[in-house]
Amino acid sequence: MTGTKNMRRTLLFVAAVLLCLLLYQLGQWYFRNRREASFYRPLAELAAPYEQVLVLGSTAAAREVLRNPSVKGVDLVLTAKPLFRPEQSRLHCYTEDAFQFLETREKHYDFIIVALAAPKTETENRAFTNLFYRMCANHLREGGAFVVETVSPEHYPLSYRCLETTVASEGLSVQSLMLAGEGGETRGVFLATAKRDGLKLLEGSELKAVRSEEETALPPVGINRIKRPLLLAYLKQEKENE
Numbered sequence: 001m002t003g004t005k006n007m008r009r010t011l012l013f014v015a016a017v018l019l020c021l022l023l024y025q026l027g028q029w030y031f032r033n034r035r036e037a038s039f040y041r042p043l044a045e046l047a048a049p050y051e052q053v054l055v056l057g058s059t060a061a062a063r064e065v066l067r068n069p070s071v072k073g074v075d076l077v078l079t080a081k082p083l084f085r086p087e088q089s090r091l092h093c094y095t096e097d098a099f100q101f102l103e104t105r106e107k108h109y110d111f112i113i114v115a116l117a118a119p120k121t122e123t124e125n126r127a128f129t130n131l132f133y134r135m136c137a138n139h140l141r142e143g144g145a146f147v148v149e150t151v152s153p154e155h156y157p158l159s160y161r162c163l164e165t166t167v168a169s170e171g172l173s174v175q176s177l178m179l180a181g182e183g184g185e186t187r188g189v190f191l192a193t194a195k196r197d198g199l200k201l202l203e204g205s206e207l208k209a210v211r212s213e214e215e216t217a218l219p220p221v222g223i224n225r226i227k228r229p230l231l232l233a234y235l236k237q238e239k240e241n242e
Contacts (some may be wrong), residue, residue: 039179039187042048043113043147045200046191047071054139056098056127058115061149061210065113066090073093075109077101096185099126112136112146118159119233123220125229128163135168145193149236150164150165152186153178153210155242158234160188164223167192169223175199176210 016113044064047053051072062076066088079096084112084218094101098116101180106155121124126132134148153160153176160176166189168174189207201207224231 003222014040014105025037027034032128037148040113040115042179043115043189044068045205046145046147046201047111047113050144052109054109054112056101056112056114056116058113058149061115062091065105075107084146088215097127099132099135102132102139103111105139108139108141108144110144111138111143112144114122114146114148118151119232122229122232124225126226126229127195127234129224129225129226130166130227132167133167133172133192137170137172137192142192145191145195145199148192149179150190154186154189156188156235156238157180158221162224162231162234163188164190165221166224175201177207178210179207 040058040061041064043061046194047065048068048070051070053065053071053073054075054077055065055076057079059076059078062074065071065074072090072115074088074091075094076091077098079095080095081093098114099186114127115176116127117130133146133148140146148163150163151159164174166178171194172192175191177184177191179189180186188210191199191201193206211213221234222228222230
């Protein structure tokens with residue numbers, strides 16, 4: 001009898017620990033998604049006038065886009081299956097590398113959101129090169145635009161300017177912006193389109209213009225290419241200086 005009671009206590013203890021771990025993970029997921037939503041809500045607002053939207057790298061961004069009733073379809077591309085994803089008939093999910101997805105698809109979109117984590121390898125760097133942004137532009141319908149969410153211009157100014165130079169090198173009209181989310185964290189944003197006059201931000205938008213390169217007195221930066229991954233070098237340099 002004593003052995004049976006001890007076994008039960010052990011099992012109850014293990015179950016309690018597992019339940020606590022599960023609740024902790026769910027709590028972390030909830031607050032992480034809440035924080036991410038604060039960043040992607042202003043980007044999703046830019047997609048409001050459009051019907052077909054492509055989201056590369058973020059379930060939270062796709063969720064915010066789907067709040068717009070005018071959006072008829074969202075293609076979400078992730079490198080791994082998410083733990084939770086919005087259950088929507090308008091949403092189509094793909095587990096694939098973002099670079100490969102654009103390279104092998106012919107579908108065109110009204111708006112593209114690029115929300116990929118900063119690259120750590122040359123393979124990941126491909127989705128931050130001039131060729132990648134060229135593919136983004138080539139997958140847009142006439143009058144379309146794409147937005148790139150990236151590192152903070154305050155903490156990673158060289159990396160931010162490198163990406164700005166890289167996007168602009170494809171002959172696009174680029175607006176260099178910054179966004180502050182919950183907790184004061186900032187991220188950089190590039191809004192790109194083939195329109196000469198660019199896109200007009202919504203009145204009251206949380207997206208703010210970033211000062212020009214001349215105003216910040218930064219040294220010249222180059223274009224990030226597949227065979228010349230300058231972004232990786234800039235990121236490494238700036239992380240070491242933190």
